[in-house]
Amino acid sequence: MRNVLIIGSGCAGNTAAVYAARANLRPLVVAGKHAGGQLSMTTLVENFPGFPEGINGPELVENIKKQAQNFGAEYIHGDVIDTDLLNHPFRINVEGEWIETRTLIIASGASARWLGLDSEQKLIGHGVSSCATCDGFFYRGKKIKVVGGGDSAMEEANFLTRFGSEVALVHRRDQFRASKIMLDRVKHNPKIKMLTSTVVEEVLDPSQHTVTGVRLRNLTTGAAWEQEVDGFFVAIGHIPNTAVFKGQIDTDPDGYILSKGGARTNIPGVFHAGDVQDRLYRQAITAAGAGCMAAMEAERYLEAEGH
């Protein structure tokens, strides 16, 4: 029987582990198939406080993990494939093995949706990004493409005009899902060009290990052409990793956990941390802060229950 089980080993899960371990709760972290979470996919992180020269994403999450282990946190590999949160203690199935726990911290993140191109996947962190706030700064005076047609694509495109010499928004349809106000902002921004009815067929050039351009195709005319690009931002949404809690944890229609205040979910003793609940900020520092909150709430819950 564990006091605290944490699902996910990104910034949120690892920070929750630091706090829970320092409270002598010997947390167990189920690291997940993507150990280290989203930051392990990127290179330089320049906006995490405390690192004036920046720090590589994988090193940052690994450091937080080591810090947690130094205080007694334990890590196991694998994914949670099933949960029973309707009975006490909670039961968590990790790759076929059931583990019991008095409290649970869900820090399973939200995965960015990608186009799915092989070339795009190879260049994530090397010119391909899903986060303008995180990576826009790297593209000062550079050519940027943003893919998407919803509000987040409009927001990313607008934000990126602070940095890029030119920003082009690529959308496969000729109509946008984005709200009128967001779309109007983009249309009236002289730095943004719209490429509608257009798809990205390839991101160039994996053989150079950096983004140099894109191959586009116009779906109406069939014409294909290449354009030079330095930064390629995919803004087609995120998928919160909450499938294994379906029917137990309250979520919004998109699957993000609904907070009941602080780090609390609808089930007492189950807490949320990081991007799995946060559709707004989605930053390493906010995820880490949320991990701290969840661990402190778990500790208080256990205390009140007499453990």
Ligand SMILES: Cc1cc2nc3c(=O)[nH]c(=O)nc-3n(C[C@H](O)[C@H](O)[C@H](O)COP(=O)(O)OP(=O)(O)OC[C@H]3O[C@@H](n4cnc5c(N)ncnc54)[C@H](O)[C@@H]3O)c2cc1C
């Ligand atoms: C390319 C890229 C660059 C970024 N750059 C920056 C940046 O420069 N600065 C910044 O502040 N933010 C950046 N971000 C955003 C930042 O990475 C996220 O906000 C942050 O990682 C969220 O942390 P998290 O712990 O909530 O979730 P995640 O990092 O997504 O971690 C989720 C964890 O849960 C695990 N998991 C999921 N499902 C299961 C399951 N069923 N069982 C067990 N484990 C599970 C995963 O394997 C993973 O370990 C970037 C994101 C990306 C994709």
